[in-house]
Structures are given as structure tokens and as C-alpha cells.
Amino acid sequence: TGHELGHKKEAFDRWMAKIVLAVVGYGHFFIEHNKGHHRDVATPMDPATSRMGENIYKFSTREIPGAFRRAWGLEEQRLSRRGQSVWSFDNEILQPMVITVVLYTLLLAFFGPKMLVFLPIQMAFGWWQLTSANYIEHYGLLREIMADGRYEHQKPHHSWNSNHIVSNLVLFHLQRHSDH
Numbered sequence: 001t002g003h004e005l006g007h008k009k010e011a012f013d014r015w016m017a018k019i020v021l022a023v024v025g026y027g028h029f030f031i032e033h034n035k036g037h038h039r040d041v042a043t044p045m046d047p048a049t050s051r052m053g054e055n056i057y058k059f060s061t062r063e064i065p066g067a068f069r070r071a072w073g074l075e076e077q078r079l080s081r082r083g084q085s086v087w088s089f090d091n092e093i094l095q096p097m098v099i100t101v102v103l104y105t106l107l108l109a110f111f112g113p114k115m116l117v118f119l120p121i122q123m124a125f126g127w128w129q130l131t132s133a134n135y136i137e138h139y140g141l142l143r144e145i146m147a148d149g150r151y152e153h154q155k156p157h158h159s160w161n162s163n164h165i166v167s168n169l170v171l172f173h174l175q176r177h178s179d180h
Helices: 011-023 029-040 056-081 094-111 115-137 165-170
Strands: none
Touching: 011 029, 011 094, 029 056, 056 115, 094 115
């Protein structure tokens, strides 16, 4: 849901994406996916594109930290152009991070130390779901390099898609990945 809401234009929907992603401590996905992955998909520069022959475990150790580093760099560039510090509250990575910290603090205060077991489990599950989706959606696909050295424009064949009605309804059209 956070993935799809992050593609919307309305400020409310985009904030809902940040909140949904903050629940699992993965708020940087909002920036990385929309501003990094969409630009570099199916190229070696994209940490969220799995390579031919790369297993999901190796991919996750490259994708998870790589996505955070790229999101931070993108946000640092954006804020620098606006003359703002990367540590300002306008940083769209820090916004969901603050939500995560507040939410987890409240859960710990309300339910006690047993949450120290459950919060990392649900966080890991959320991260694994997003990483698994990234792994499958572009596995082994590469865009061609044109004569001028740039990559061809992204096309539907640079994503694996599924047009099955039930799975698309259950997963909010995630399998129609190239549509967005």
C-alpha cells in the first residue's frame, strides 16, 4: 500500500505512504523508489534491480543498504538545491524516521519490553516483502545502452508483470509494475 500511495500526486496520499512505510521503519523507500529506482531501473546503477543469476539473499544484502544510501544522497541533493540542510525536517527520509521512532517508543511504553521481540520481526518482514517484490519485478532485465552512451527509455518489457485479477486485487496491482 505504501508503494502505491507513494506514486500518487496528492499530498495526503504521499503522507499516507510515508506513514505506512514508517510502520516497518522503511520510510526511505518513498524517496528511493520514486526518484532513484524509476530513473535507473534495469541498469547496473539501480540497487533495486536484481541481476541475472543473483539469489534473493545476495540481492537483499546489496539492495537494502544500497537503497538507503541512494535515497539519502537524492534527498541531500534536493535539499542542497533549495539551500536547506539535510538535517532539516523537510528531509523526506527523516519525516517517516521520526514517525517510526515515536510509534515504536509508544508501543514499548504501552506494551513493555516484549515489544523488543515483535518490532524487529515485523520490521524484517516488511523489509523482506519490499525486497522480494523488487527482486522479482526486474530480475535479470537490463536496458540497452544507446549510441550516445545513455540507457534506452524504460519500457514495459523492463518489468516482469502479471495480469491475474485476484493477485492484482490482493496486492494493489503490484504485479502490474510497469504501469507506473
